[in-house]
Amino acid sequence: LLNILQYPDERLHIVAKPVTQFDEVLQKLVDDMAETMYEAPGIGLAATQVNVHQRVIVIDISETRDQLLVLVNPELSALQGHTTYEEGCLSVPGIYEEVERAQAVTVRAFDQHGEPFELQADGLLAICIQHEIDHLDGKVFVEKLSRLKLNRIVQKLKKNQRKTM
Ligand SMILES: O=C(O)C[C@@H](Cc1ccccc1)[C@H](O)SCc1ccccc1
Ligand SMILES: [Zn+2]
Numbered sequence: 001l002l003n004i005l006q007y008p009d010e011r012l013h014i015v016a017k018p019v020t021q022f023d024e025v026l027q028k029l030v031d032d033m034a035e036t037m038y039e040a041p042g043i044g045l046a047a048t049q050v051n052v053h054q055r056v057i058v059i060d061i062s063e064t065r066d067q068l069l070v071l072v073n074p075e076l077s078a079l080q081g082h083t084t085y086e087e088g089c090l091s092v093p094g095i096y097e098e099v100e101r102a103q104a105v106t107v108r109a110f111d112q113h114g115e116p117f118e119l120q121a122d123g124l125l126a127i128c129i130q131h132e133i134d135h136l137d138g139k140v141f142v143e144k145l146s147r148l149k150l151n152r153i154v155q156k157l158k159k160n161q162r163k164t165m
Contacts, residue, residue, distance in 0.1 A: 002036045002050040006161065007092045007140055008154055016046075016053045016136040018073045022114035026056070026072070030112045033058045034068055041065075042090045044128040046135030049091050057132040061124050071109040074133055078106035078120075085127045087141050094160065095153055099141050101130045 005012050019026060029052060037045040037058055047056040057071040081103030088096045104122035107129055111117065121129055131141060142153050 001039060002032050004036065004040070004045075004049050004090050005051055007089075007142065007157060009091075011051055011053075012048060012091060012135070012140055013138040014048065014053045015138045016048050016055045018055050019110075022072070022110070022112065027112055029054070029056060030058060030070055034060075037090075038065060040090050043124070044132045045090065046132045048135045048138070055136050057129075057136065059125070059128050059132065061128060070112050071107065071129070071132070072112060072114075074107050074109040074129070074136075076105055076107055076130070076133060078104075080104040083127070085124075087127070087131060089131070089141055091135075091140060092142055092153070092157065095142060095157070097142065097145055097149070099131075099144055101127050105129060107133075 029047065033045050033047065033050060033056065036050060043061045044057065044059045047054050055073045057074060059069040060067055079102035082100060083103040084098045084100050086096050087099045103126065105126045106118060106120050108116065108118045134141065142150055
């Protein structure tokens with residue numbers, strides 16, 4: 001299992017670099033990220049969250065938890081509509097806030113073997129893809145909120161982190 005960085009941690013603001021080697025090292029990273037996501041449990045995880053600054057995302061929104069989607073070097077295009085969703089984040093435990101996202105997206109990416117593909121998504125999958133690509137761009141969802149809300153969230157998180165020390 002990989003350690004998930006907890007907000008506020010400056011390393012969550014690092015912009016991830018594109019993957020250039022589709023090798024067994026990448027495959028191990030994907031396997032470890034998937035195991036960490038399923039155990040958390042979560043429906044998505046970005047490499048940034050496990051302090052690996054490469055453009056790799058794993059997602060599984062299936063009920064049966066056996067439909068892993070791997071996005072390497074993902075690029076969003078064709079953002080349509082608007083929707084809001086009460087989002088959470090494995091790096092910001094216990095915090096759930098309404099966030100605005102595009103309702104539907106088209107994403108072009110590679111799988112872990114270097115095969116390119118394109119995906120049209122809407123609903124929770126579209127929200128999750130946008131949430132994870134934000135992580136790769138060094139963005140955390142709580143930073144979309146007002147300064148007042150963000151300050152209160154940071155106080156709460158720091159209090160909780162002291163308790164677990
Ligand atoms: O990136 C993460 O931290 C995992 C996120 C992904 C996510 C956030 C908001 C909306 C959709 C996906 C979650 O913590 S995974 C937990 C979860 C499970 C079901 C619905 C929403 C969030
Ligand atoms: Zn997150």
